[in-house]
Amino acid sequence: MSAKKLNLKDKYRLLTRDLDWEYSYADRKKAFPYEEFEGIKITDWSKWEDPFRLTMDAYWKYQAEKEKKLYAIFDAFAQNNGHLNVTDARYVNAIKIFLTGVSPLEYQAYQGYAHVGRQFGGAGARVACQMQSIDELRHVQTQIHAMSHYNKYFDGFQDWTHMHDRVWYLSVPKSFFDDARSAGPFEFLIAISFSFEYVLTNLLFVPFMSGAAHNGDMATCTFGFSAQSDEARHMTLGLEIIKFLLEQHEDNVPIVQKWIDKWFWRGTRLLSIVAMMMDYMLPNKVMSWKEAWEVYFEEAGGALFKDLARYGIRMPKFVETTEKEKEHISHQAWWIFYNYGHAAGFHTWIPSDEEMDWLSEKYPDTFDKYYRPRWELAKKMEAEGKRFYSQALPQLCTTCQIPMGFTEMDDPTQIAYRSSDYEGEKYHFCSDGCKHIFDQEPEKYVQSWLPVHQIYQGNCGGASVEEVLRDYYKLNLGADNLDIKGSPDEQRWKEWKGVA
Amino acid sequence: MTYEVTVEPTGDVIEVEEGQTILDAALRQGVWLPFACGHGTCGTCKVQVVEGDADLGNASPFALMDVERDEGKVLACCAIPESDLVIEADIDVDPDFEGYSVEDFTARVISTVDLSPTIKGITLKLDNPITFQAGQYINLEIPGVQGSRAFSIANSPSDPSIVELHVRLVPGGAATTWLHETLKEGDELSLSGPYGQFFVRKSDVKDVIFIAGGSGLSSPQSMILDLLEQGDTRQIYLFQGARNVAELYNRVLLTELAEKHSNFHYIPALNAPTAEDQWQGFTGYVHEAAIDHFDGKFTGHKAYLCGPPPMIDSAISALMQGRVFEADIHMEKFLTAADGADSETRSALFKRI
Structure with a gap:
């Protein structure tokens, strides 16, 4: 008798659940040592509903076709000097931030999912995490390949892994993932699968993909689409983990709420870099950060939290602050980088008159009132040959590690300072959100590797900032950093385009 | 098109x-x-x-x-x-779904009765027997009205020649106005059915809670009659919501059923009883009656909800806060044109509720 053909659900069940076994002589608690310490109670792993049913043979088939398409486009992009088709040399600086700041996070995600893919007692959750782990490795590889073409023609791409581990502003994304990966396995999934992949991912990928498309960057646009097609699995895993935890035991509800509060705020701080990219770095704009926040968080997230309310989950703490921040955050972030443009691995600039008009139109309540005057001043100083760079090292927020440049949202002329005392030391924060996160787990955050502290403690070499930048960060001074005006990037671009 | x-x-x-x-x-x-x-x-x-x-x-x-x-x-x-x-699509078929095929029928009106000031009971005799699962609905063609209208079947499937409908008059609604004001005994109508995924998951032995609002009593009535006729022994709770005594229809029928069957419990709730009602029962919304009865803890039950969207919404919240989740909540939303297209952004968190 021939074997009955299995349907997808049965196949998947065999692939996951039936690979599991009962522990007869080994201690289950020792086999899954991280499953209980977070306080999460799992009463029945069989209630886990597989978020996606994809068998390995189908997985390889799909991924192979994706790769084939993607690399054909990369080849065409390289052969046709695709870098010449981007709108402007300024655009490429957004891609530098992506490669040094985001692509390494894909690698951290690969490591994180490989780790938790070993730690759950339920086979369904383990297999889902292992598959996502492989996806993330593919993402980092395709991104490196896509951007390798730019490395041949532009500065700032050459040492991205080294920079990710050391450069001050890159500690913002790096510490975000370090925080998630050093948490327990359930918190990791709420942090990355739910809060980041499900709630906030559209705010990262839509701007980058649409930004690339609007600015003639076919390679980035294509890897974006290729990565997004894996998001089906990632987002549904995020939804399943939250439903599963909330339904398994009522004691899990306050723990999950605490994690949502924490990771929503961590995520919004991380995204401030995307905010400034959308509003300031794309020569052809897609939409303003404020508009993106309204569509992708306030509307879509609002519907999600309305449904989550049924479980007794409320909106993340400090969400009301983000409603005010959307008017300010991109302007303040770009101003920070303009000030420290000599210490960044990409170029900065003053928005053009047309761009300032666009910002006025998109931010009628804030741009002309608070931010245009600063840029007008910077423009005047630049015209007088006095382009300035802040020489003092900035104070960093202990939680998000962003320089303390964000303001009180009810008074955008006053820098926000918060602090907490812990075991005789004072720690500083940019916001109530970051202070709250520290206060929940001070013993974790006192260990933060804060780049400015490290420089002052002499752990980054050099007696001067210039030595730190050159020897410890490995920036090519005069090429990777400073204003786009007068940079080698700009010089080459003008030569290619035949303009003086 | x-x-x-x-x-x-x-x-x-x-x-x-x-x-x-x-x-x-x-x-x-x-x-x-x-x-x-x-x-x-x-x-x-x-x-x-x-x-x-x-x-x-x-x-x-x-x-x-x-x-x-x-x-x-x-x-x-x-x-x-x-x-x-x-x-x-990659969706699961419920093991309790019988999958009776949809057929077209011609029906004759054998009675119309005012169940309440706003709800009419219409009993139809079919030209051919209909096989359906208690809880399912039919699509009724109404003369002069474009498209068909869905109505749940209120009688038990044990008499396949009969279809009983509960029709609430929707202010300004062409179809329900016609059914209330023009339809008379002996008229002929076309309908098709059965449709829907609202039926009792009998293979699950948990006790059941029905929450019904307005004319949404129809499906639960059919489901409860069916369970009791079959001699089902699980505990069955029916919470019926209405504004006042006049709107609380079929109360006598349900009270008698509860007296006859010790496993059937009937709990009516009125949210706006009048002084003349001299109401002794639960006052408040129907989901509040359920919370009150079970002290907010619903674990170990399956729930079936039938009625207007706001009632369903409140009932789902009550059930989930009482720790009964999506897998054990089944529902039929009674939408009218007045509810409009459900244009709100939906999250992907829930599949069916």
């Missing part, structure tokens, strides 16, 4: 407007399909087209591969029908 899309394996049928995506139409008509991004880049909503043609829309080539396009797969979130379609 609208197209009819049949969703297999459940057999749900949805109407898709010109230029509307399959997913949008399905979600608006209460038929759940898997989805995530909603704009063609993730591929969660991939379905197989078995019959008919559809425009693929803006499906990303990475979310819908060439081999899949050749096989007739589409992404429901951006596919637009170009003919009537039959699609196959």
Whole structure:
């Protein structure tokens, strides 16, 4: 008798659940040592509903076709000097931030999912995490390949892994993932699968993909689409983990709420870099950060939290602050980088008159009132040959590690300072959100590797900032950093385009 | 121009407007399909087209591969029908679903009765017997009204020649106004059925809670009559919500059933009783009556909800806070044109509720 053909659900069940076994002589608690310490109670792993049913043979088939398409486009992009088709040399600086700041996070995600893919007692959750782990490795590889073409023609791409581990502003994304990966396995999934992949991912990928498309960057646009097609699995895993935890035991509800509060705020701080990219770095704009926040968080997230309310989950703490921040955050972030443009691995600039008009139109309540005057001043100083760079090292927020440049949202002329005392030391924060996160787990955050502290403690070499930048960060001074005006990037671009 | 899309394996049928995506139409008509991004880049909503043609829309080539396009797969979130379609989605068929086939019937009105000031009971005699699961509905054609209207069957399936409907008068509603004011005994009507995924999951032995509001008593009445006729011994709770005593219809029938069957418990709730009502029972919304009765803890029950959207919404919240979740909540929303198209953004968190 021939074997009955299995349907997808049965196949998947065999692939996951039936690979599991009962522990007869080994201690289950020792086999899954991280499953209980977070306080999460799992009463029945069989209630886990597989978020996606994809068998390995189908997985390889799909991924192979994706790769084939993607690399054909990369080849065409390289052969046709695709870098010449981007709108402007300024655009490429957004891609530098992506490669040094985001692509390494894909690698951290690969490591994180490989780790938790070993730690759950339920086979369904383990297999889902292992598959996502492989996806993330593919993402980092395709991104490196896509951007390798730019490395041949532009500065700032050459040492991205080294920079990710050391450069001050890159500690913002790096510490975000370090925080998630050093948490327990359930918190990791709420942090990355739910809060980041499900709630906030559209705010990262839509701007980058649409930004690339609007600015003639076919390679980035294509890897974006290729990565997004894996998001089906990632987002549904995020939804399943939250439903599963909330339904398994009522004691899990306050723990999950605490994690949502924490990771929503961590995520919004991380995204401030995307905010400034959308509003300031794309020569052809897609939409303003404020508009993106309204569509992708306030509307879509609002519907999600309305449904989550049924479980007794409320909106993340400090969400009301983000409603005010959307008017300010991109302007303040770009101003920070303009000030420290000599210490960044990409170029900065003053928005053009047309761009300032666009910002006025998109931010009628804030741009002309608070931010245009600063840029007008910077423009005047630049015209007088006095382009300035802040020489003092900035104070960093202990939680998000962003320089303390964000303001009180009810008074955008006053820098926000918060602090907490812990075991005789004072720690500083940019916001109530970051202070709250520290206060929940001070013993974790006192260990933060804060780049400015490290420089002052002499752990980054050099007696001067210039030595730190050159020897410890490995920036090519005069090429990777400073204003786009007068940079080698700009010089080459003008030569290619035949303009003086 | 609208197209009819049949969703297999459940057999749900949805109407898709010109230029509307399959997913949008399905979600608006209460038929759940898997989805995530909603704009063609993730591929969660991939379905197989078995019959008919559809425009693929803006499906990303990475979310819908060439081999899949050749096989007739589409992404429901951006596919637009170009003919009537039959699609196959990755959704589970309920083991308790009998899958009785939909047929067309001619029916004669054998009685109409005012159940309450706003609800009419209409009993129809069919030309051929109908086989249905208690809880399902029929689509009724109404003379002079475009499109059919859905009404749940209120009688038990044990008499297949009869269909009893409870019709609430919708202010300004052409169909219900006609049924209330013009329809008379002896008239002939066309209908088709049975439809729907609202039926008792008998294979699950948990005790059951029914929460009914307004004319939403119809399905639960059929389901309860069926369970009791079958000699089912599980505990059955019916919470019936109405404004006042006059609107609390079929109270005598249900009270008598509760007296006869020790496992059936009838708890009516009035949210606005009048002074003349001299109401001794629960005062408040029907979900509050359930919370009150079970002290807010519903663990170990299955729940069936039937009525207007706000009642369903409150009942789901009450149940989930009492720790009964999606897998054990089944519902039939009574939508009218007055409820409008459900235009709110939906999250992908829940499948059916």
